Amino acid sequence: MSRVPEQIDLPLRVAATIVVQGLRIRLGRSLVTISGVLLGIAMLTATATGYLVKDGVREEDQIRGDVRRMTNFLTSELGTLEGKSLALFAGDEPTEAETRLLAELARQTQRLLTAPDQPALESKPLPGERVPKAAGLLEADACVVIGSRAETAAFLSQLQEAHYGRPVAMTRLTSEETTPDDTLYFLPLSTELSEQELAAQAAEKRTARYRVGWVLGIALLVTLMGITNAMLMSVTERFREIGTMKCLGATSRLVRRIFLIESLIVGVSGALAGALLGALFSLAFYCIVYGPALLVGSLDLGVLALWLLAAVLAGVFLTIICAIYPASVASSMVPATALRSNV
Amino acid sequence: MAITNDKLRSLFEPPAQAPPDHVIRAVGLTKVYRMGTEETHALRGASMQALRGEYLSIMGPSGSGKSTLFNLIGALQKPTSGKVYIDQVDIAQLDTEELAWLRCRKIGYIFQTFNLIQVMTCLENVMLPMAYAGREAEEARESAIRKLELVGLGHRVLHKPAELSGGQQQRVAIARAMANDPAIILADEPTANLDQKTGEEMIELLAYLKQTFAVTIISATHDLKMLQRSDRILWIEDGRIVKAARPDDIDFQSSEFH
Ligand SMILES: Nc1ncnc2c1ncn2[C@@H]1O[C@H](COP(=O)(O)OP(=O)(O)OP(=O)(O)O)[C@@H](O)[C@H]1O
Ligand SMILES: [Mg+2]
Numbered sequence A: 001m002s003r004v005p006e007q008i009d010l011p012l013r014v015a016a017t018i019v020v021q022g023l024r025i026r027l028g029r030s031l032v033t034i035s036g037v038l039l040g041i042a043m044l045t046a047t048a049t050g051y052l053v054k055d056g057v058r059e060e061d062q063i064r065g066d067v068r069r070m071t072n073f074l075t076s077e078l079g080t081l082e083g084k085s086l087a088l089f090a091g092d093e094p095t096e097a098e099t100r101l102l103a104e105l106a107r108q109t110q111r112l113l114t115a116p117d118q119p120a121l122e123s124k125p126l127p128g129e130r131v132p133k134a135a136g137l138l139e140a141d142a143c144v145v146i147g148s149r150a151e152t153a154a155f156l157s158q159l160q161e162a163h164y165g166r167p168v169a170m171t172r173l174t175s176e177e178t179t180p181d182d183t184l185y186f187l188p189l190s191t192e193l194s195e196q197e198l199a200a201q202a203a204e205k206r207t208a209r210y211r212v213g214w215v216l217g218i219a220l221l222v223t224l225m226g227i228t229n230a231m232l233m234s235v236t237e238r239f240r241e242i243g244t245m246k247c248l249g250a251t252s253r254l255v256r257r258i259f260l261i262e263s264l265i266v267g268v269s270g271a272l273a274g275a276l277l278g279a280l281f282s283l284a285f286y287c288i289v290y291g292p293a294l295l296v297g298s299l300d301l302g303v304l305a306l307w308l309l310a311a312v313l314a315g316v317f318l319t320i321i322c323a324i325y326p327a328s329v330a331s332s333m334v335p336a337t338a339l340r341s342n343v
Numbered sequence B: 001m002a003i004t005n006d007k008l009r010s011l012f013e014p015p016a017q018a019p020p021d022h023v024i025r026a027v028g029l030t031k032v033y034r035m036g037t038e039e040t041h042a043l044r045g046a047s048m049q050a051l052r053g054e055y056l057s058i059m060g061p062s063g064s065g066k067s068t069l070f071n072l073i074g075a076l077q078k079p080t081s082g083k084v085y086i087d088q089v090d091i092a093q094l095d096t097e098e099l100a101w102l103r104c105r106k107i108g109y110i111f112q113t114f115n116l117i118q119v120m121t122c123l124e125n126v127m128l129p130m131a132y133a134g135r136e137a138e139e140a141r142e143s144a145i146r147k148l149e150l151v152g153l154g155h156r157v158l159h160k161p162a163e164l165s166g167g168q169q170q171r172v173a174i175a176r177a178m179a180n181d182p183a184i185i186l187a188d189e190p191t192a193n194l195d196q197k198t199g200e201e202m203i204e205l206l207a208y209l210k211q212t213f214a215v216t217i218i219s220a221t222h223d224l225k226m227l228q229r230s231d232r233i234l235w236i237e238d239g240r241i242v243k244a245a246r247p248d249d250i251d252f253q254s255s256e257f258h
Helices: A012-025 A027-078 A096-108 A134-139 A153-161 A195-236 A239-247 A252-290 A292-298 A301-331 A335-340 B005-012 B066-073 B096-106 B122-132 B137-150 B166-177 B196-213 B224-229
Strands: A085-090 A111-114 A142-146 A168-170 A186-188 B022-035 B038-051 B055-059 B081-086 B107-110 B184-188 B216-220 B232-237 B240-245
Touching: A012 A027, A012 A252, A027 A096, A027 A142, A027 A168, A027 A186, A027 A195, A027 A252, A027 A292, A027 A301, A085 A134, A096 A111, A096 A142, A142 A153, A195 A239, A195 A252, A195 A301, A239 A252, A239 A301, A239 A335, A239 B096, A252 A292, A252 A301, A252 B096, B022 B066, B022 B216, B038 B055, B038 B066, B038 B081, B038 B216, B055 B196, B055 B224, B066 B081, B066 B184, B066 B216, B096 B107, B096 B122, B107 B166, B122 B137, B122 B166, B137 B166, B166 B184, B166 B196, B184 B196, B196 B216, B196 B224
Parallel strands: A085 A111, A085 A142, A142 A168, A168 A186, B038 B240, B055 B216, B055 B232, B107 B184, B184 B216
Antiparallel strands: B022 B038, B022 B081, B232 B240
């Protein structure tokens, strides 16, 4: 023999088969490695989902509080709403809270009359029956008006002309905005937040964002450590095996490729399972804390899916990054040295 | 008449230094291990040759450098100085891919500790070097079964190494070493972890392989039976080959062997 040919380069498919075989053969061990990735990503998604849920719930809580307050204002003025009839007018698109208030009123009262010619109603029809003429509204026990004074000026002046003497509940009017010489009997449903309260709220929001960033950062760090550890373990405990593989003719490239493919498989399966488990665990936990109704009402599934996708991608990326170093160490080891190691 | 190019070249090139039947030739091998400031001279200029188809035993006290010599002539690590020729090729000239090819097809390794991959079945262990050689799975599987039958383990192909006795594990290792029909088998104390009887079976198996397939077998050993069975014995002491002899010329009753 005068020339040694190069060891043929095994195609990716063959390397992948070797990896899959290896993973299947040492199933127990692969499960430990995968669960390392799984736990890391589960921790990350559980934390993220928790914040997502709490954020949604806080918003939902706010809306529910608003609806409760507005209904209370109305009942304290009119007595029980049962059997009453109300006239509705919207000068602007109703907000989420206002929509729910209307639904609540529709549930409690006997009749809702909706004023004709309302520009805001094209996209979101108000509940209740439509009366053909504004005059029909005058029968109602009270008016519920959505929008500020300016937005509903035309309707209000109609009421004024008709000398409407019953309460006119304004969803976006605060008590400061009414004056004693108003001819209409205004019932302001909105509460204006003071300057300090607004500032406090903004500050609260800011610190909340820092806190989320901080906790997510820590979670990411823990995830990173878990994955690095799992991958390092899975390579170092196989130094001897790598030495044997090289004795049997595995090229460095094959060894590296084997570990990278393995990390890809471990990363994808671990991250997928981890993201699902983490999210489910977190959702189950908050389901117990807040109750299923509030949770379902407040959860933004689109955002949650985006978070999960990001977590899976992060998991796969981290796993591969964490595998590159041990894989290159393993692949560049002198066979004799690898064989001597007794890990 | 024009002189052909080959003729011309042969006039100017020095004649081949080794006769072509030297399947392995080591010249002046030294190996120094550095651990911090401490230096260990595992080999201090060892030279040896192995003839094609020969059963060569290497003998020497513990720490004399046998395993180091094996690693060097088996292309498992590089010497500090000196040359190793396998089939006339200076392996220092080979890149990692070519070395992998060499380890895959030219040399079969047998270790004192078997070094089977524990999580794989016997069959998978034997198929591994075949996979590295790019052999097609179905063909490799059949060939691997034949190798296992050859070493007398045809009925145990699907067992894991841990379920086998030491002797059986070493048989699997021998089948694996034979996987790609190598020209050379390097065995570093293959019987050291086995009892006397099993060790003898291993020696017979290696002798059989040598006879049937004309493999060159180089084995480090203290085993008297193995020494007697071999064609030639080399003595290594303190990193040098100090003596070579045929078993017939040796008095195995002398105190050196007891
Ligand atoms: N990787 C290494 N790093 C440092 N020193 C080493 C290394 N390998 C071997 N040595 C040293 O080199 C010397 C020769 O070791 P080697 O393993 O070649 O001896 P040996 O003849 O095979 O011994 P034994 O019969 O016990 O197997 C010993 O002193 C050993 O401590
Ligand atoms: Mg040794």
